[in-house]
Amino acid sequence: MKENVIILGGGIAGMEAARQLLLLGERPVIVERADHLGGHVADWHRLFPDKSPAEDLLEGLRPGLEGAEIHLGTTVSSLNALKDGYNLTLSDGSKLHGRALLFATGFELFAAERKEEYGYGIYNQVITNRDLERWFNTGKDSRLSGRPLSKIGFVHCVGSRDLKAGNPQCSKVCCMTAIKQAIELKERFPFAEVYCFYMDLRLFGKKYEDFYIGAQRDWGIHFIRGRVSEVAETLDGRVVVKAEDTLSGRPLKVSLDLLVLMAGMLPNPSATALARQIRLDVDDDGFLRSRDNLAGIIASNRPGVFYAGACTGTKTVPETLAEARSAALAIHNYLQDAK
Amino acid sequence: MNDRIASGFAPFVIPFVVGMVFVLGYCFYALVKILLQLPREDRVRFLRSLVTPRCIWKNVRDIFCDCLLHVKLWRRNPLLGYMHSSIAFGWFMLIVLGHVEVMLFVPHRIHFLYYPIFFNYFVAETSETIQGAALFFLMDFFLLIVLSGIALAMIKRVRSRWFGLRRTTRPSLLDRVGLYSLWSIFPLRLLAEGFTAHISGGSFLIVPLNWLFRQFLGNDMNMLPTWWAYSAALCVFMCVLPFTRYMHIPAEMLLIPMRNAGLTIRHPRRGLARVEVFSCPGCGVCIDACPMTVKKANTRDATVYLNRQIRRGNERRIEEISDKCLLCGKCTAVCQVGVEGPMLRVAQRATRHYGLEPDFSGLDTAPVQNNMERFEGAPEGERVAYFAGCMTQLTPGISRSVESVLKKAGVDYRFIDRDGGICCGRPMLTAGRFHQAWQLIRKNSELIRSSGCNVLLLSCPICYKVFREHYRLEGIRVVHHSDYFHELMEQGRLRVEKGDLTYVFHDPCELGRGSGIYEQPRRVLGCAGYLTEAEKNRRESICCGGSLGSLTLGFSQREDITKAALRNLTEGGPDVVVTACPLCRSTFRRYADRPVWDLAEALDKQST
Known part of the structure; x- marks a missing residue:
């Protein structure tokens, strides 16, 4: 009888790891708190750099999960380490035992209300990157419906690289997501002016730079280097954004119909709480600490505990998938060695 | 009472006279220097206030209450108050009564500076002494009071917590010399008067002591050495006084009239600032009060150390301390003397020259x-x-x-x-x-x-x-x-419904200590819900740590300050922390485990 490999989190990391473990002949068990698999990707409409539908990615992962035990809408109430593995009590009262444990717990999106100066939750014209993707997916958002959008702004680094918001990390994906979303809005509202307020553009991956140049050249999106200082509402139901254009060295004020905040990635607090129960190291940025940051990213400080995806830091989709495969292989080897 | 020594002189008075002349000379020199340092208009204003009857009365009252009775200290901690007022007031009364004695019994000696101090040595008791019994009694009584204060001061060195002080300053070497000489003055006086009491007479304290001494000491050989020692202790104390924290005694007597005249600090080292710095008694109350000192590393940035560094002329540290301060004003609120730490620092900042001076005169409005x-x-x-x-x-x-x-x-x-x-x-x-x-x-x-x-x-x-x-x-x-x-509520223009939330109100520095508004926000909250109080509130409210005042305090260094302030607020388990400052609110929200609202938000939710 094969022993369980427990996967905490059913996002793309958990799904891909489970798929690979099944291929390797192991018995993965996914515990997911939401009522569906897919994590944050399931909330997304299209993914950079090719604007491929997020649903296609998930669709590619799902068939490989046949045979895996999946607990949806379930959280872990307690977790303890035994001599021969890990014991979990689930929120439905059942118990699970696993020889190995994979944290695929992902990240939490920064709560944009915390940057009150941007007015999220106060002004109807202010939404987040996730709200926009949901709207692309569902077409439903009371803040967006029935309004012509002629001027749109994007604020980069909301809750990322921001000490005052308690997160000095770069969230890595928002620069590209903002460019992607800007282009997508431009596709829907070809006559709209779109502004991106950024402090740095971090476009490091394959095709990213082309995408950025295309956004300027082909879509006419304006990139303004400077952080937004404050957002206020005007009497005619728009928002005024005040920023500084640091390249021209001038303060700038622009009225917008829609402002999209690129909320960043924060450590998932429930993952941190679980990690503490079995004394896993937590890094000073709040993410789980890998054994080392070059060759041991998926390894933890405890035998039998592995990491995949954004639980150890901010990750892109391909990085997450690669880590999931790598973790699956490491778990397989670990179980083989234990025999 | 008769003169016992015809010349009215004994060599042991020399150290005392030297010390006294030195300290008086120094104080006069300092006074003139400070008056000259004042800007002209301030000097005129100050001198004019000295001849204004209302100001004179206020000065006398304040000096009596603050310098002698230490009324503010009594309010802070009765034991600490007693210790200070017993020494200060007791000593003052000994000096006054000494002069009364001289005027009463040997009026021709009144122009001898030292006579009231060493009175018992120079006189012999006569049959009419009984008429002065009350005076003798008072002299012994106040000596006893001072001695009890000295005893408490010694205890305070080891058990400062009994006096409500958690942390206190480490005295410098000269401070210690001053301290020990101050401690020894009064026991020595007791001994000297005790050895002399069979000649000079005395009351309940020194007469029995004299009787006791005479039981096993058959002669008067100890008399002169103890008078010498007493005089020497006085001399040491007065000679080091200008260079120790005890300079606060004369300085505060100048500070009070200057403040009553309405002077403000114009220069970080001159005039009023100098008087304030020298008025600092170095007690260290501001160390516990300073919000920055939740981090031990910041202890030496409290106002008491700024004063010390200014006296020493340590420019590097003065700049550092001046820039770091949050300017919350709590040190001034708890200071017995009222040293305006934040104003000293701002004045220091104003002396700096910047390479780049922004010019807002051309700002297009x-x-x-x-x-x-x-x-x-x-x-x-x-x-x-x-x-x-x-x-x-x-x-x-x-x-x-x-x-x-x-x-x-x-x-x-x-x-x-x-x-x-x-x-x-x-x-x-x-x-x-x-x-x-x-x-x-x-x-x-x-x-x-x-x-x-x-x-x-x-x-x-x-x-x-x-x-x-x-x-x-x-x-x-x-x-x-x-x-x-x-x-608006008082006038009935706003109807407020009492909700069931418990609030705690955080007094923002600028609203409470800065502008004296404490009651109104509390009354508003009391109508909107239930109000609890934090342990440290009102004048002693702890800065949220977000203050604009600090020029150098980093973001992570402020975290501990904010958390400490929040602990103080949430100890009573309120549902919501309410403040009346957007900066406090943003700062607290970063780390709070419960909602933080502005007063307007709390009121908006409960009003119709």
Whole structure:
């Protein structure tokens, strides 16, 4: 009888790891708190750099999960380490035992209300990157419906690289997501002016730079280097954004119909709480600490505990998938060695 | 009473006379120097106050209450109060009564400086002494009082917590010399008078002591050495006094009339600042009070150390301490002498020369002017201009609530900086860049006058304090929203329903200590729900750590300050922390485990 490999989190990391473990002949068990698999990707409409539908990615992962035990809408109430593995009590009262444990717990999106100066939750014209993707997916958002959008702004680094918001990390994906979303809005509202307020553009991956140049050249999106200082509402139901254009060295004020905040990635607090129960190291940025940051990213400080995806830091989709495969292989080897 | 020594002189008085002449000479020199350092108008103002009857009375009363009786210390901790007033008042009474004795019994000796101090040595008891029994009794009584104070002072060195002091300063070497000589003066006086009492007479303390000594000492050989020792102790104390913290004794007597004359610090080292620095008794009450000292590394940035460094002339540390301070003003609030630590620091900052001097005189206010909501014509009655200021612009939740409350109360208002405005000038003031601050203040004054208002409503206490103290807005009432909303409730223009939430109110530095508004926000909250109090509140409220005052305190260093302030607020388990400052609110929200609201938000939720 094969022993369980427990996967905490059913996002793309958990799904891909489970798929690979099944291929390797192991018995993965996914515990997911939401009522569906897919994590944050399931909330997304299209993914950079090719604007491929997020649903296609998930669709590619799902068939490989046949045979895996999946607990949806379930959280872990307690977790303890035994001599021969890990014991979990689930929120439905059942118990699970696993020889190995994979944290695929992902990240939490920064709560944009915390940057009150941007007015999220106060002004109807202010939404987040996730709200926009949901709207692309569902077409439903009371803040967006029935309004012509002629001027749109994007604020980069909301809750990322921001000490005052308690997160000095770069969230890595928002620069590209903002460019992607800007282009997508431009596709829907070809006559709209779109502004991106950024402090740095971090476009490091394959095709990213082309995408950025295309956004300027082909879509006419304006990139303004400077952080937004404050957002206020005007009497005619728009928002005024005040920023500084640091390249021209001038303060700038622009009225917008829609402002999209690129909320960043924060450590998932429930993952941190679980990690503490079995004394896993937590890094000073709040993410789980890998054994080392070059060759041991998926390894933890405890035998039998592995990491995949954004639980150890901010990750892109391909990085997450690669880590999931790598973790699956490491778990397989670990179980083989234990025999 | 008879003169025992015909010449009225004994060699042992020499050390005392030397010390006394030195200290008086030094104080006179210091007084002249400080008067010359004062700007002319301040000097005239000060000297004029010294001959104004009302001021004279106030000075006498304050000096008596503060320097001798230490009334403020009594309020802080009775044991500490007793210790200080017993020594100061007791000693003062010994000197006064000594003079009375001389005038009464040997009036021809009154011009001898040392006679009242060594009176018992120079006189012999006669049959008529009984008439002076009450005086003798009082002398012994006050000596006993002083001795009890000295005993407490010794205990305080090892058990400072009994006196309500958690942390205190480490005295420097000279301070220790002064301290030990002060401690030894009165026991030596007791011994000297005890050895002499069979000749000079005395009362309940020294007569039995004399009897006791005579039981096993058959001669008077100890008499002269103890008088010498007593005189020497006095000499040492007075000679080191100008260089120790005991300089606060004469300095405070100058500080009180200067403050009563309305002088303010103009220069970080000269004039009033110098008097304040020398008035610091080095007690260290400000160490526990300073919000920065939750981190032990910051202990040496408390005001007491600033004073010490200024006295030593350690420029590097003076700059460092001056820049780091949050300017919350709590050290001044707890200081017995009232040393204005924040003002000393701002004055120090003002001496700095910057390579780049921004010039706001050319600031174009036309765009603000053109987009400003204003009162056209001059409608009758109250015309309220709401100025949110930059901090409230960053917290739109507050300005929304303020507007909502104003609408509910039917107030005719204009949100004059809805579309942007000009800085009130406070950051430039705290940085000591007064010239730039004045440029902003002038521009802003024009804008506010052009709004046509007669009430200027502010939701930010930082703006409020600056508008109140530095702006000349004749005919315009400057009011903070906590005060104004309280008024609206009193007038019945705003109906408030009592909710079931428990609030704790955090006194923002600029509103409480800075502007003296403590009651109004509490009354408003008391109507909107249930009010609990934090352990440290009102004048002793702990700064949130977000203050603009500090020029160098890093973000991570402020975290501990904020957390400590939050602990103080949440200990009683309130549902919501309420404050009346957008900056405090943002700072607390970063680390709070429960909602943090502005007063306007709490009121908006409960009012109709």
